[in-house]
Amino acid sequence: MQETWRWYGEADPITLEHVRQTGAAGVVTALHDIPDGTAWPAEDIARRRAMVEAAGLTWSVCESIPMEQCVKRGDGDAPKAIARWKDTLANLGRAGIPVVCYNFMPVVDWTRTxxxxxxxxxxxxxxxxxxxxxxxxxxxxxxxxxxxxxxxxxxxxxxxxxxxxxxxxxxxxxxxxxxxxxxxxxxxxxxxxxxxLLDSFKGLDAAAMQGNLIAFLKEVVPVAEEYGVLLGIHPDDPPFSLFGLPRVVSTPRDVRNILAAVDSPHNGITLCAGSYGSRADNDVAAMAAEFAPRINFAHLRNVTVEADGSFFEDDHLDGGADMVAVIEALLREERRRAAVGDRRPAIPFRPDHGHLLGDDIGKKTNPGYSYIGRMKGLGELRGVARAIGRQLDREGAGA
Structure with a gap:
């Protein structure tokens, strides 16, 4: 597994030098300064990659190419928006960016009160x-x-x-x-x-929105295959309806439908343990094991869910998801891929949504993306991965 760190570009309060100090080798970033509805120019992508590499790091994952609302609605503007998305995807592939994370949440993205x-x-x-x-x-x-x-x-x-x-x-x-x-x-x-925006989605049910997602995948997965990019769809966060809108990346059944729609390793998922874990009937460890062959990226964080559906971001190794079992599933999948000659790179993962700790509490931070809390989480996840890796090595030596 490759340790990565989300970075919001030059406006991020956390510098690339600070990212290096965490021990992470990869950067998860995007061109946040380019407005929605615009394909990302190749020269801008090259500039961002050069900036990351000059700091001794690798641009491992693009998170995210913006998904315009018209694509989710499937309205008359969707074809042009999908064409722009494909142009950006191709430019990322030409630049050697191996993984793209994206989501299909209508109107609002991750939501907290x-x-x-x-x-x-x-x-x-x-x-x-x-x-x-x-x-x-x-x-x-x-x-x-x-x-x-x-x-x-x-x-x-x-x-x-x-x-x-x-x-x-x-x-x-x-x-x-x-x-x-x-x-x-x-x-x-x-x-x-x-x-x-809510009004613009009136009359759209889950079946129609799922159909729009599948139509999108049939357009973009061939481009991902052509340019060697692995796609990973991020789950809904939280994984249930907000504002009466359908959400179609929330359950194991949703994932099965997405993966079956275009059966390609380039059509994969981002296993966000915290997002899937925000729904009490999702078994995140079981999902990691079932969908391991199509996991192209992982967000490792944990939540505790309460009786009425409320939840909070817990410590990375606490909460409802068995994080040790999740990491074991990912490490076993990497070994399986190596054994069958699957040349996909190590699964990139990043610590996600760390707590505000220490003097970060008084500093400017992006919500959920403080430095100390995520570094604490990365250290915990690193320790678990190292211990499980040693155990799997012993298993392999004894086989």
Missing amino acids: DLRWRTHRGTGLALRFEMTDFVAYDVFILRRPQAADDYDPAIVARAELRAGAMDEEEKRLLERNIIAGLPGGALVQTRASITA
């Missing part, structure tokens, strides 16, 4: 998704029509009390946390713009 939640064990500040707060926003602040019908009446009743107790500043903070978009230059939404 609290970006600075104080953990019960006092292990810093964590990201949290609080179900009552989210329902309070959707039903009583955003006031999405018929939103209450999408939730259990008991949660709606609690959410009404919660919304009524919030002052305007609390409401604004909750809204910013939910719809601010991704760090690194992604579009920051407003209440009006998110309402318009």
